Amino acid sequence: MKTLIFGAGNLILSDEGFGVHIIKYLEDNYTFPEEVELFDGGTLGIMVTHKIEEAERVYIVDTLDTAGEPGELFRYEKEEIMLNRLPVKLSPHQIGIQEMLYISEMRGGCPDAITLLGIVPQSFDPGNELSPSLNEKLPRVARLLVDELRGLGHEIGERQPSALN
Numbered sequence: 001m002k003t004l005i006f007g008a009g010n011l012i013l014s015d016e017g018f019g020v021h022i023i024k025y026l027e028d029n030y031t032f033p034e035e036v037e038l039f040d041g042g043t044l045g046i047m048v049t050h051k052i053e054e055a056e057r058v059y060i061v062d063t064l065d066t067a068g069e070p071g072e073l074f075r076y077e078k079e080e081i082m083l084n085r086l087p088v089k090l091s092p093h094q095i096g097i098q099e100m101l102y103i104s105e106m107r108g109g110c111p112d113a114i115t116l117l118g119i120v121p122q123s124f125d126p127g128n129e130l131s132p133s134l135n136e137k138l139p140r141v142a143r144l145l146v147d148e149l150r151g152l153g154h155e156i157g158e159r160q161p162s163a164l165n
Contacts, residue, residue, distance in 0.1 A: 001035060003154065004055035005145060006048075008041045008062040015070075015121030015134045019061040022145075025138045030146060031157035053109030057152070059145060060114065063121045070122030070133040073141065078114035117141060 005026065007019035023040045032038065037055070041048050052058050064074055082105065119141070122131040129135070146156050 001056045001152075002054065003036045003057040003149065003152070004051060004059070005036070005038050006041045006051065006058060006060045007039065008060060010042070011128050012126060014123045014125050014127045014129065015119075015131050016063055016124050017128070018063050018119055018121065018130060018134055021130055022061045022138060022141055025142050026145070029142065029159050031159060032149075033155055036149060036154050036156075049103050049107075049109075052111065052114075053107070056111050057113040058111055058115070059148075060116045061141065061145075062116065062118055064118035066118075066120060068120040070120055070131065071137045072120045073137070073144075074116075074118045074120075076116040076118070078110075078112065081114065081116055117144070 005023065007021070007023035009017040009019040009021075011017035011020050020040050020042060023038050026032075026038055037051075039048070039051050041051070066074070068074075119134065119137060122133045130138075149156055
C-alpha cells in the first residue's frame with residue numbers, strides 16, 4: 001500500500017511553512033520504506049494532485065487558520081474535509097487543499113484514506129524559520145506520524161544523530 005505524507009506550505013512566511021518543515025524533519029530523523037513517500041508540496045496545489053491520486057493512504061500536514069493556541073494540532077479525516085465540515089480555513093495557498101481533493105475526487109482518483117493534520121500558526125511574518133512554539137512541535141508531529149505508519153505495518157527506522165567535528 002503506497003502511503004504519501006504531503007507537506008503543504010510556504011517556506012518564506014514562517015509558520016505557514018510547517019508542512020514543508022515536517023517533511024524535512026522526517027527525512028533528517030527517520031528512514032522510510034519504498035512504499036512511503038515524503039513529498040514537499042509547498043504551494044503547488046493543483047499542480048501536484050497526481051501525487052495524491054497515486055497513493056492509497058494520504059497524510060496532509062498544513063497550517064490552519066482557526067481559533068486556538070499556536071502549536072495546537074487538529075486532525076480531520078476525508079469525510080470531514082470533503083463535506084466541508086472543517087470549522088476552520090486552511091492556510092492561504094494558491095489553491096486550497098480542499099479544492100485539490102475535490103479535483104481528485106471528480107477525476108475518480110482520490111484515495112479513501114486521507115488525514116489532515118493541521119496546526120495553528122503563531123506567525124505568518126516573512127521569514128524562513130518557524131516560530132519557537134511551532135518549531136518545538138516538529139518532533140511531536142513527526143512521532144505521531146511515525147507511530148501511525150508503524151501501526152499500519154510500515155517499517156520506519158530512526159536515524160542516528162551525526163557526530164559533530
